[in-house]
């Protein structure tokens with residue numbers, strides 16, 4: 519397999535923009551709101567993250583909501599707001615593409631294409647993002663085995679795009695105190711099986727903010743190449759995933775906790 523360590527021994531390093539590298543020595547953080555809700559609130563969040571040195575901004579324009587009556591995202595408007603943030607701050611932007619029909623549009627604005635957990639086995643979508651030249655964050659399906667996860671990555675790489683970043687975001691188990699169960703063993707296991715970088719998203723794994731700092735530190739200690747975290751200036755007003763969104767202040771405190779852990783690995 520093209521994604522296997524046997525095929526390629528050295529770690530794949532993926533450059534994003536001018537400053538960021540995923541898979542190298544640093545542990546870059548991707549942070550931002552679950553969804554882009556408006557220009558002003560996005561600017562508030564992005565400016566706070568930029569001020570604390572977060573190198574990459576995330577934000578959903580097309581949201582895969584469980585209910586068709588929930589906020590579905592602002593679409594192209596959200597992509598425009600994010601690219602304006604990039605213009606102003608230099609932060610590369612990460613956003614989800616849900617459907618092959620949206621790929622050209624999302625491609626036009628995004629620096630990194632995200633494939634969500636619900637689309638990990640959307641093979642047409644994987645094939646399409648395999649034919650573009652921008653990095654892809656592939657999130658693990660909420661019920662996917664490690665083998666299935668790697669085969670989905672193989673779809674993308676085998677179609678020509680080797681810039682794939684794997685993201686462990688929690689899997690479904692019987693436990694209901696947390697939204698999902700963060701499978702941290704996936705990190706060292708994936709690092710053993712594949713040369714692709716592995717990042718961890720504690721926000722979607724836990725679904726609550728109080729456990730995020732501990733698990734973010736644990737993810738870095740386990741060898742994660744990066745973290746994805748949801749941040750909102752007013753989590754209680756967020757249109758999606760407010761319960762798991764850190765405030766900028768909590769994000770800043772987490773950065774301080776992470777620093778010695780990142781230095782130690």
Ligand code: PEP
Nearest residue numbers: 552634635636657687722
């Ligand atoms: C997200 O990143 O906002 C998201 C919807 O993630 P996942 O696909 O992991 O649920």
Ligand code: MN
Nearest residue numbers: 552748758759
């Ligand atoms: Mn979310």
